[in-house]
Amino acid sequence: MLNRRTLLAASAASGLAACARTGTPAGMLRVAIETLPDSLDPALGEFASAALVYKQIHAGLTDYAADGSVAPGIATRWRVAPDGLSWVFTLRQDARWSDGHSLTAQDVVWSARRLVDPEQSFANLGDFFAVANARAVLAGEMPPEAMGVTALDDHTLEVRLDTPLGLLPTLMREFYPFPRHAIEAHGRDWVRPENIVTAGAYTVTAASQMSLDLAKNPHFAGAAGVAIERIRIDAVRDAGTRTRMFRAGEYDLAEKPPGNQIGYWRERLGERFRSFDAPILRYLKVNHARPALVAPATRQALSAAIDRGFIAANFFDNTARATHRVIPQEDEPLDPVDLHGSRLRPTIDRELPDRVEIRTVPGVSEQIAIAIADDWQRVGVEAELLVSYPTDLYQAIDSGDFDIAVASFNRGLKSDPFFMLDPFAPSGFAANFNWDSPDFATAMEMARRESDPVVRAIAYREAERILLADQAVIPLLHERAHWLVSNRVTGTRSDVQPMLWRDLGLADA
Template identity: 90%
Template sequence: MLNRRALLAASAATGLAACARIDKPDGLLRVAIETLPDSLDPALGEFASAALVYKQIHAGLTDYASDGSVAPGIATRWRVAPDGLSWVFTLREDARWSDGHPLTAQDVVWSARRLVNPQQSFANLGDFFAVANARAVLAGEMPPEAMGFTALDDHTVEVRLDTPLGLLPTLMREFYPFPRHAIEAHGRDWIRPENIVTAGAYTVTATSQMSLDLAKNPHYAGAAGVSIGRIRIDAVRDAGTRTRMFRAGEYDLAEKPPGNQIGYWRERLGDRFRSFDAPILRYLKVNHARPGLDTAAARRALSVAIDRGFIAANFFDNTARATHRIIPEDGEALDPVDLHGSRLRPTIDPELPRRVEIRTVPGVSEQIAIAIADDWRRVGVEAELLVSYPTDLYQAIDSGDFDVAVASFNRGLKADPFFMLDPFVSGGFAANFNWDNPDFAAEMELARRESDPVVRAIAYRAAEAILIADQAVIPLLHERAHWLVSDRIAGTRADVQPMLWRDLGLANA
């Protein structure tokens, strides 16, 4: 097991790449990301990279404005009933799929039913948790047709709810309708390049295990404003390699430079190194079913033994903020303070296990795990690291085969506190650690129903307080998003991550 001294020595090593002249094909945006999507089908994809690619190739019922707020998408306008229990979305009359086939309200309704049908997708309620009968459909108690989505005509969709949901238009930014005609013709092969049909700014022209090729969709509603004609996306798993290739001119846009080399690359890349406030949480997922980890006192003792400041300073060059909370808060204290204001002592609780296995993936997560293991060893807990690829880690967590796992999520352009807490609600994508608190669920339900943002924020804080009091997870850091942006690219914003490539411009400089 590496200790802190060896860890820092290893992470300080940085290779340099020759700045060779690289050809820059006209009209081609070259992007490097960590991993490719696990599926191009939004009903099946779960990786963060899938969410990024979906923003390019699929179109939401509503959409992201350039500042990240809600804008018209397939639907041009929407209205809510006075009781808050139904919404009506009016679609573009000229909406088309990339093959020219009309995109209709019937496609939207069919797609919503497919997403919640366990026979058609990796079904969960997701953004449809408040839709009438969605829970019963997911449980197999009612047919998909009973779900509260109805086509009133070819261009009008009604969404009926069990409870009011003021955030529904915000959630619908990433509800991507499916091309029913293509899926019925090709089944699961509909996402192959020769078959795929999309409604976003781009469609897929070629795929491999390491790359995706995209081309502008001429039938996209905003096609006249899309200036980049082609995009090449490469998977470059190693952050250092990805960054050096960007510096050498092989990419125009690259995500996630090495967290432990932020200062080094920021100095060398200058204005090409961009940092953004982002809804990113790094935390420890703790299996509440494991003996020794099944009490709040034990989880809290593990939490306060962690030197978060060391992690933030040495692996993120202080661009990440140490935290004991879920929702980012300006000026939050770094000291371990409980909800009643009393200081938590980093002592060993008698219920603490003597040994804990930490699951992680290679890279900065592994370095974080090593530092945490060193912290825990100081208070008498032996930690063993198990490093694996992301898919193996996800499978282990979903099957309950873990003690503690280094986890993170990046909600992308979703800034509302809802998106930081909702993953931990029963059925959420991060709620796979054997914890279910009815009080937390009730506060979240209250927040969802509330349309007043001030009242909703109060409910979110109450829900967060319950999660923290139980130390359901162990928050570590609120991170910033870092992107490498070449001088060729125009149209980026200083306050929003460059995740909507349709809005970018490209010079052949």
């Protein structure tokens, strides 16, 4: 088995030679990311890279302001009924798809139904968990038309809820309506470059397994303020290669430099190396259906055996913060806490399984898995690593074919505590580890009802305590987001990740 010493030596020597390119196309932003989206269809995409690209090509019902807050999108204004059970959104009169077709409230209704219809998508409730009848539609008990989303006229939309949800406009920033006319004409091929129709600042002009070409959408409502005409997105899987290519001038933006070389690259890149506070959680997903892992004491003991400080120091140059929590807390104690706030001190004897499998993907996640396996070996647990590409890992987790998986999510521009905990709620995208807690579900539902942000944060803390008391997942790190930004790029902010490329400019364009 690899141990810490061989792991760190291999990490320091890892990386591929950078590929050379010549010339910089005028007016083109060149971006390097780890992987391309698994689908350009928001009803199907699951990768973090999909969420990033969607921000460029699709338009939300509401939108992100430059500081990450809620701003008008397809809808210019909205209001809520006194009982909190109905929201009315008014759409902009000039809303258009990239092919010039009008974007109407009927398109929005059709899109909401498509998202939860198991016959049309990888149906899940997502941000529609509180919408009237959405759960019944998802279960096939009611037709999509029964869902509580209605077009009052071409430019007015009503959303009816089962329970109040003060965050609905915030959630609608990443509800991207679909072009019904394009989907009905081309089926799942509607996302091919020759067929795709979008409503965002950009549309797709070319696509391959390794790159995407985007062009400015002249019908985007804010097109007059979009300075960059073209974007080239390349998938460069190896973080070291991605960073060296950026330094060589091949890219203007590059995400995720090597975690264990943060100090090295910060020194060499200077102001081009940017770090941001970000809602990123690295954790272990535990399969509660495995008999050897079913006892909370076992999961607590596995958690207690992990040297989080070693991981933070060696793989993130101490830019990540070791944690036992899901929601960040400035004065977090070193020990995990129980439901009532008391410190948990699980024993590491007689509670641990003899053997577990750790699933992971290549890169820093694999390095973390090796370090954890070394920690567990020290307390008598044999850990076998299974390394695969992200698609294979996701399929294994969704089918329940895993013991423990190294997982992470980056909530991007979302900063409310809700967005850190919600992935683990019954309808959340990360709730695929066979854990069922009625108390947690009730606590989450109560928290979601709150419209006051202070009260809501307190409510989510209560829900988090239930999750942690059962050690449903094993938090490891709260990470920062690191981006490499060339001197060509203008319009970036010091406090917000450069994820809205429509707001950027190029100094030499």
